[in-house]
Amino acid sequence: MYAGLEFYHRPPKAGDILDFDMEGVWKEMEKLVNDNLVKDIGVCNFTLKKLNKLLSFAKIKPSVCQMEMHPDWRNDKMLEACKKNGIHVTAYSPLGSQEGGRDLIHDPVVERVARKLNKSPGQVLVRWAIQRGTSAIPKSSNSERIKENIKVFGWEIPEEDFQALCSIQQQKRVLNGEILFVNKTDGPYMSMADIWDHEE
Known part of the structure; x- marks a missing residue:
């Protein structure tokens, strides 16, 4: 979630860094298949x-x-x-x-x-x-x-x-992915190891 209590009182703004809701996003993508919008x-x-x-x-x-x-x-x-x-x-x-x-x-x-x-x-x-x-x-x-x-x-x-x-x-x-995803001050990925789940 966005680092800060005010997140709960307003919708996110551009620049806010949110955790990725994998399950929620995947369920929405599954709906596209079920609705025959994508194969x-x-x-x-x-x-x-x-x-x-x-x-x-x-x-x-x-x-x-x-x-x-x-x-x-x-x-x-x-x-x-x-x-x-x-x-x-x-x-x-x-x-x-x-x-x-x-x-x-x-x-x-x-x-x-x-x-x-x-x-x-x-x-x-x-x-x-x-x-x-x-x-x-x-x-x-x-x-x-x-x-x-x-x-x-x-x-x-x-x-x-x-x-x-x-x-x-x-x-x-x-x-x-370091340039795109690492944000050492305010993000879920503080290092490349975080991005790749320390699997390297």
Whole structure:
């Protein structure tokens, strides 16, 4: 709730920071499905803790969970939890992030696999995501790379190369949400660890 007693005497104003009412929001989204206004509902950037909480009261499971996922941040536990519960995973930032300081296009393992397969590093990274059973939404402003990133079907990364990509050790988010969500003076998320439920 808003930090301050006056919250109870007036509606919230712009700038007020409120706790997220997950159950209330999800019930409203379920109504949209029940009223045939949408076909499916999903979540984004969930942790295991948030997913388990949601599944404890949801009458309609999320059909998809969108999250950052690439060889440098495999997020294996969340992927397995989603698979176990029949929730499709969509990987965003499958190429890493230039803004986040980790552009996987130039990772030596990715480059080696790309050369071996005569593919671009971007194609290898998107194909890696698909072979894990996820969909991927790569971002590019370069029209040639956009066309290239679509050509990821009809071939596979061999198992030994797939495992090499799965063995990249850094395992760190490149988009951690700090700028958007951390408010150290007046918010429910005082640190990145709070955002991600101390699961990293």
